[in-house]
Amino acid sequence: MKRPVIIALDFSSTDAVEEFLTKMPNKPLFLKVGMELFYNTGASLIHRLKENGHRIFLDLKLHDIPNTVQQGMKALARLNVDIVNVHAAGGSEMMKRAVEGLDAGTPAGIDRPKLIAVTQLTSTSELVMQQELRIHGTLKEAVQAYAKLAKTSGLEGVVSSPLEVPFIHEACGEKFLTVTPGIRLAGDAVGDQKRVTTPTDARKLGSWGIVVGRSITASCDPTKAYEKVIAEWEEQS
Template structure:
């Protein structure tokens, strides 16, 4: 995994994905296949994207009893994605079972997908967390707790907002991945995200990967928008 930008393919069909990727004319991307696309098209969409040479973050956020998650991951490993995830709220036993399933499902000679855990969704505010989840500590403390539990479980990193990435890196080291949704350019609409940040914020926080969706996929010129995010990450004044 090299590029710091993961493009969220928030499309409903294989045809939309194909039209979007064709605009990049052979450039190798790192893309996210989430629930909307995977549940519409199934595993075939992963095969199609991999055939084009792109890296894939399969974002299904598994959260179930350990044995179910283990079995599911064993199957997902066969798709040869680069990154998969679970919910840290599922607990240590579940996260360890996810790794067991990935190890068992990864073919000999192939590399196991990186596995990360969602801490708190970037659409969740601290007020919501306290009211609806009955977690009364500050949101930052909740995210760091989940991150520590994730590392203890043997996983490779977490999904968090840019606002928590720096404290996670300080506590858990540079090798522990931080994947951050909610990234916008200054002029972009916030949408349904609450804890958003710019690429410059993400770079300064030391995040591993930024997830960018509609700012690129809904742009009139996705390739140009993608380049703007790369430039913003690199500190180029736009």
């Protein structure tokens, strides 16, 4: 799979998604469907996007008891999406059962979705992690520990800020997938994100794939913004 730019569909309806896609290049894209959109539209939108050739990162961040996550992943595997995720904080048994659910639910003849784990949300600061989540140590240490746990549990990669990618590769190897949200073009508002970078910086830090939302979806010219992201992301070092 080519190192992707994944567009976060920050919408709540199928109509809004379709309107946005009319402003984008008429070619297959890599799209992220998160909780808001999936809970409003269900599997029908996923089927429609896949029929049009798009790749899908279904970003639902499952985090529950192992059996529930296993059965949930078994159901999601039937949607033929490309990437799904869990929270690493659910522990190794939960993550292993998630893999088992995907293996059991993936129809014959198609590739199993890649499974990645959220380490720490890009909206979480080190202070919040320590004082509210009661996780001791630094963000680097916490993210690195969750990445190692995800790898030993059989997952293909993790979600993190680009800022933590070097530490993840140090612990898990260069081939371990790092999907990094918190990407903004220079000068764009960061919103509720705390640990953000530009596409150029994410590339230099070694991200495997970047997730870009409002810098594209909120732009008055989404295609131009997307092409700018691609140009920064694919520039040769």
